[in-house]
Amino acid sequence: MSDVNSRIADIVTANDVVLFMKGTPLFPQCGFSSRAVAILDHLGVAFESVDVLQDMDIRQGIKTYSDWPT
Template identity: 65%
Template sequence: MSLDPNSEVHQFIDTTVKNNPVVLFMKGTPDAPRCGFSSLAVQVLDHLGVEFAGVDVLQDNDLREGIKAYTDWPTIPQLYIKEEFIGGSDIIRELFQSGELKALLAEKGVIEA
C-alpha cells in the first residue's frame, strides 16, 4: 500500500515527525497505552527520561493504515527520533537492552549521555 504524499494523513504524519524530536505512533496514549507493545515502548522511553509525542492511531483508521504505508512497516508502535524511523517494539527493546537506544538519543541531542 502506498500513501499519497498530498493526502491529509501523509501531511499530518510528516508534520508531526518533523515538529517533534521524538514521536511514538502507538495504540492508546502515553498515559494509557492500549496494547502491550505500545506499553513497552512507553516504558522504555519513560525509563530513559525521554520527552516524546505520543500519537494514538486508534482514533483514526486512516492514520492507523497511513502510518504503516508511510514507513512501509506493518506494525504499531513506530518510533521516530529526529525524523528517523527507528522501528517497532521489538527493535526498541533490543536497542534499549544493548544500550544503543540511549546512545542514539544522546547522539541526536535528545537526552544527555
C-alpha cells in the same frame, strides 16, 4: 504525497521523538505500546504520542509512511 502522509510528516517534523501507539502513554492499549512508553520514560526521553486508535487514516497511513506493514 497524500493528505495523511502530509499530516504524518508534519507530526514527525515538528517533534524530535514521536510514538505512534495504540492508546495513550497513561493508558496504553497493547503490550508493544506499553513497553515503548516504559522504555522512553525510563530513559527520560521527551516524546509526543499519537493514538492511532482515534484516527483510522493515521493508523493505516503510518504503515505506508514508515514501510512497516504490521
